Amino acid sequence: MSIFNKHLPAIHVEHHKNTTDSATVKMPVPDKVYLSMVQHIGAPCQPTVAVGDLVKVGQVIGDTDAFVSAPIHSSVSGKVTAIDKSLTMTGIWDTIVTIAADKTQEVAEGIKPPVVEDKASFLKAVRDSGLVGLGGAAFPTHVKFNPKNLEEVDTFIINGAECEPYITADYRTMMEDSELLINGLKNTLKYLGIKRGVIGIESNKAPAIAKLREMVKDDPEIEVLELVPVYPQGAERVLIYEATGRSIPPGKLPADIGVIVSNVSSIVALQTFIETGMPLISKKITVDGNAIRTPKNVEVLIGTPIYKLINFCDGYKRVPKKILMGGPMMGRAIYDDGMAVIKNNNAILAFDEEFATVPKETACINCGxxxxxxxxxxxxxxxxxxxxxxxxxxxxxxxxxxxxxxxxxxxxxxxxxxxxxxxxxxxxxxxxxxxx
Ligand code: SF4
Ligand code: SF4
Structure with a gap:
């Protein structure tokens, strides 16, 4: 448990973690992927391919010179069939590169483990991997890992709290990709010169805590911290407070108080790139909600249409009233299941009318x-x-x-x-x- 007696205010939410024991299943390559050029906070990418181009898996298809950005890679081999504009779920216009998959999944030339030997080559690898915060915010990881005061950062926290109801994709990642996670953390500590690593996990994920503790028992610089299972334990500010007792002053960033936080899936994706050279082209996603016939954890290629992902979970069993990208507390409703999976998408939840109807408001009773x-x-x-x-x-x-x-x-x-x-x-x- 946290070493601090005081916790920040939090609430108990019903967890509905129906897919906790559902091992991740890999979804087949779809006929087409739709790759958004706005998959991160910062400058949008511009397509680096044209209609008619043949592309391979892992090839860069979108990039920009802007610092706060991350390249976009093709998740399939095939042919670019369209580059056009579409509305994102936040209501901004985005450029979408459509690729018809040839289903051979031929890997791009030049995909090989990067040479990583110091901080500069590590940060280059982080950018080349296309990594952004996969836990929600989609902030480019190479920027987060390179604050102006990096030498003052003494703690690197991996967020394994996963406090949103329904979502179990990170839990499955901790259970299924634990070696990549620990090796990724060790590399991050080594190349960024950070002394302490903490993996924060809620106590309701006991098997993950036990497994990771066993793996780091001879690594005194890494601690697996058991957290109280309350919401929003996985919020960056809350997690930092629980792990270090430090509070982020208004207008400041975690690095300003000596901390960098990263999501479980981000570190696994980074280590995958370091070991294989394959950038971020797929995601583990929890598909659940009372309108989904067979809830699952699915490894899906980025750019896959959401209705295809839902079909892979045997489709809808009730008419969906609300479809969320993310959890029920902080996720965003999407207006069309034809939208595609993006990098920071960790769940697709669909609910029927009864479940999704917003209750009628009454007068405030000043209960506080x-x-x-x-x-x-x-x-x-x-x-x-x-x-x-x-x-x-x-x-x-x-x-x-x-x-x-x-x-x-x-x-x-x-x-x-x-x-x-x-x-x-x-x-x-x-x-x-x-x-x-
Ligand atoms: S939504 Fe905002 S105001 Fe409401 S509890 Fe969360 S942080 Fe506080
Ligand atoms: S004080 Fe009013 S707004 Fe706040 S929880 Fe009570 S009833 Fe709701």
Missing amino acids: RCTKACPMMLMPTLIAKAYECKDLPALEKLHATLCMECGCCTYVCPAKKQLGFINKMAKQFIMEGGKK
């Missing part, structure tokens, strides 16, 4: 539960009121931008107020300088 539940110690009701009045100074005073959109306030509210969503809008309002 939302405030007590907020891990960021914010006052969600006051933020909501300030947003309703479009009161920018009040929102700033209430530090609304610190909201990490965890949804704890919404979850505990007996009046069913959509506080998390309102706070999200409030953040957007602040970012736009209070434009009405």
Whole structure:
């Protein structure tokens, strides 16, 4: 358990981890993949291929010179059949490269383990792997691993908390790819010159804790930290506090307090690249929800249409009302199951009408539960009121931008107020300088 007696506010959510014991199954190559050029925070990539080009597995098909970015690789061998614009789930226009798979999965020339011998070659390998934060934020990993004050970073944390209901893809990764995970962590510590490695896992994943502890029993620099199974234990700020007792001041980054955090799948993908030279072209994804006939953990090629992934899980058993990319607490609803799997996609959940209907709001009873539940110690009701009045100074005073959109306030509210969503809008309002 955490070495600290005090924990940040958190909530207990029903876990519904139906696929905990479902070993990952590999999905066959689809007929076509649709590769988005916006799969990370930062500058979008530009296609480096043209319609009619033949491509191979692992070939770069999108890149940019911008620093905050990561290249996009083809997940199939085949022919580029279209490059066109499409709306993403966040409502921005994106360029999509469509590739018709020839099903031979011929690997691109030049795919071989990179030469990694120091920090510079390691960071180059991280960028070349196409890695971004696979746990949700999609921040380019080579940027995260290279803060200005790297020499002051003393702790590298792997986030194995996986506190969102339903999702078990990281748990399966820890059980199935544990050697890649530990070797990836050791390489990261070595080449970044970081002294301490921590793998934070909730206590409800005891087999993963036991397995990884056994593997690092002779590595005093690595600790497998058992965490209390509460939500949002996997949120970066919460995890850092649990592992180090340090809090991130407003406007600062984890590296500013000597910490870098990475997701389980990111480290496994990085080590895969170091050992084989094959960049990030596939993902482990949990497919679940009460509208899915056979929930599974699936290894799927990036760019695969979501309806194909759902068909691989024997399709819908109920008419889906809501399909989420990610978990029910922080995931995003998608408007079309024809959208494709992207790098930071860790779950596809589909729910029927009964389950997905938003409950009717009633009047606030001033119970204060939302405030007590907020891990960021914010006052969600006051933020909501300030947003309703479009009161920018009040929102700033209430530090609304610190909201990490965890949804704890919404979850505990007996009046069913959509506080998390309102706070999200409030953040957007602040970012736009209070434009009405
Ligand atoms: S959504 Fe924001 S305001 Fe609500 S509990 Fe989470 S951090 Fe706090
Ligand atoms: S939890 Fe809901 S009812 Fe209670 S104070 Fe907050 S908004 Fe009001």
